[in-house]
Amino acid sequence: MTAHLSPEHIALIDSGVSVIVASRDAQLRPSLMRGMGSCISADGTRITVYLRPSQAQPLLDDLAAGGPIAVVFSHPPTNRTVQLKASGVRIRAVEPSDQAALRRYRVVMQNNLGQLGFVPDYVAAAFSVLPGDLVAVEFTPEAAFDQTPGARAGTPLPARGAP
Template sequence: MAIGQAAEAKLAAFLAGPVMLVASVADPAARAATIGRVMGVRRAPPASLDLFIAGGQWTRMVESVRVGQALALTLCRPATYQTLQLKGPVTALVRADPAGAAVAHGYAEVTGAHLGALGVDASQMRPWLRTDDLVQVTFTPQEAFEQTPGPHAGSPMAFG
C-alpha cells in the first residue's frame, strides 16, 4: 500500500525545498523510542525512500533499527513549521555508498544555507548537520499524517 496521491504530492513538495528531518524507531529492549536526525532523502522506486543517518552520532537509533521494523519520519519546513509524518516498515539497511554520501552532503549544504538565512549561526547548526559514518536506511511509507502544529496535527491524510 502506498501513501496515496495527496500525501505523495505533499511529500514531493517537502522534498523539493529545504526541510528538517527526524526519524524514530523503537528500541525493543526498552519499549522506548529512539531519535535520529536524517541527512537527506533519496527516492528508491517504486515506493520507498532511502534515508541517510550519521551512525556515529545517533548510535542508539542505528543500533536499534532492523529490517521489518516500523519507522517514523517527520519532515518540517523550518521557515513555516509545516510538518508531515510518514510511517512504514524498514526494508533495507546498509552502509551508505559514495552516491548516498553525496546526497547527504548536498542536503547538509542546502539545509545549512537555509538555516543561515533564517538567522542560525554556522557554529550553532554544525551539530545538527553531521554526515560522518553514514548509514542508509530504506523504508516504505504506508501512512502519512498532517503534523503542522495546530488542531489538525496528527490527523491521517486522505488515501486515494
C-alpha cells in the first residue's frame, strides 16, 4: 500500500527541508545519516534522497541488503516534520537531471538555517559534496506519520485508498 500524502505534505517535502535517512541491518542495529538533498514527485508517490557514500556507507549497505528505509523531513525554523517509511529502495547513480534539485536544495537550506543564525558559508560547507561522492536513493512511501512535536506527533497519515 502506498502512503497518501496531502498536497500540504508534498509541498513541505518539496520545499527543501532537513532530511535524515535511517535503516537497520539484519541484527536490527540502526544506521542513519543526514541527506544532502531530496526531491518528490508531484503526486507524492516517488521520493529521492541523496547520500554521500563516504559518510553513509553502513546505511547504504543496510539499504542494499534489503533493510527498510525511514526518512524524516523537517522544516528547521518551525520543526514541522513528516516521517516516511518503505520496505525497500532503489539505489542509483546521480544523473545530470538531479543537479537542479540539488542546487535548489542547497539554496533553500541556506535560507532555512540562516533563519536560525547559521551563516551561509557554514551551510554551504555542510552541504558541499565532492564530485562522484553522491548517490540517489529512491523509494515509494508505504507509511507516513506526522512527527511535528506536539500532541499529534506519531499520528499515522492515511494510506492511499484507505477510508
